[in-house]
Amino acid sequence: MLLQVFPLLAxxxxxxxxxxxxxxxxxxxxxxxxxxxxxxxxxxxxxxxIGDLLIVVxxxxxxxxxxxxxxxxxxxxxxxxxxxxxxxVALIEFLMFKGFGTSTFFIIMCMGLIDVIAxxxxxxxxxxxxxxxxxxxVG
Numbered sequence: 001m002l003l004q005v006f007p008l009l010a011x012x013x014x015x016x017x018x019x020x021x022x023x024x025x026x027x028x029x030x031x032x033x034x035x036x037x038x039x040x041x042x043x044x045x046x047x048x049x050i051g052d053l054l055i056v057v058x059x060x061x062x063x064x065x066x067x068x069x070x071x072x073x074x075x076x077x078x079x080x081x082x083x084x085x086x087x088x089v090a091l092i093e094f095l096m097f098k099g100f101g102t103s104t105f106f107i108i109m110c111m112g113l114i115d116v117i118a119x120x121x122x123x124x125x126x127x128x129x130x131x132x133x134x135x136x137x138v139g
Contacts, residue, residue: 004068004075007083008061009112012054013090016105025099032104051104058108065115069122080119087112 020028035049065083069076090109093100 005078007079007086008065009115010086012058012108013086020099028099029102054104055107058111062111062115066118069119070126072123072127076123083116087116
């Protein structure tokens with residue numbers, strides 16, 4: 001039940017907060033740029049950073065959040081409200097605190113906003129279908 005209410009993208013925001021608190025605002029950017037360089041078959045070098053990994057994990061969490069939005073329960077309403085709170089906190093951190101003004105954090109914040117918008121939209125459509133209010137889907 002707790003997993004249904006808890007907004008999973010909050011984990012990405014918390015991990016980013018831990019990185020900033022542990023490394024410091026200036027060092028956080030350098031930490032997120034650390035990574036490995038992989039030579040592709042084409043001969044081109046691809047650098048995969050810690051920031052990239054955090055974004056990929058956040059994308060997976062966004063996918064799970066969107067799947068959770070397809071079920072209409074009281075828990076989903078609480079999840080949407082908490083997701084909105086996560087976006088507001090992330091926006092305040094992005095605008096007001098050093099170490100959070102990075103593209104990595106901005107993309108995570110945008111994923112949170114997409115989660116909120118998609119969550120409310122999908123829940124409304126799903127609830128209309130559950131109640132039989134919406135017109136039938138014609139294939």
